[in-house]
Amino acid sequence: MREGAQLTQAGTGPRYEVFHTDCPARHVVDHVTSKWGIWVLLSLRSSDFRFYELRDSIQGISEKMLAQTLRSLVEDGLVWRAVEPTTPPQVTYGLTEFGQDVGEPLSDLFGRITQRLSEPSAE
Template sequence: MAGGLQTTGDEPAARYEVFHTECAARDVVDHVTSRWGVWVLIALQANDLRFFELRESIRGISEKMLSQTLRGLVEDGLVWRAVEPANPPKVTYGLTEFGRDVGESLTDLLGRITRRLDAGGVS
């Protein structure tokens, strides 16, 4: 990688200037690595969850922040949202193929960190 440019594997001609503030790839990375984005993607790895289930599984997140985080991840194509007509509506969230791919990497990263901490800390 030279000068902050990356080429996608799917389209050899497509280039992303990841160090430029208006880069689309940078926006997705910002959403994924936001304070809550990581935890939403990890929480959805095992199962699709309803909003309240996500809120309960991610300790410390407010409804407002969960809503904002989910909105960004849905817009980026990492998470899908399904609304089932009921009163109140049942809203379920799950990972798209892209979200599952990114979430697996985050889960692996979390595993590496926790293994290191279990082995006596970070050095």
């Protein structure tokens, strides 16, 4: 691909100018690749979680950052949110089909990194 080339959406849909700051695809990529977005998507690949279970599965994330990250990923259509009308309400999160699709290469990437880190270095 030549330098500065723009990516387009497959099919006959709208053209995505991914290098422009107002591109909707760029906003989704920003949310997925944010400090906590990757970890939320990786964690939800294994199971659906309630908020506190998800928080406990990702060491180091604050409740505030988890809430912000989940809000962005739900708005982007990567994560679904289900609220059970109990007192207090029970909220469960999981990956949508889009989230599963995006999370798969992230899992592959994580697997490759951890495999390389566990191999003895050739010096």
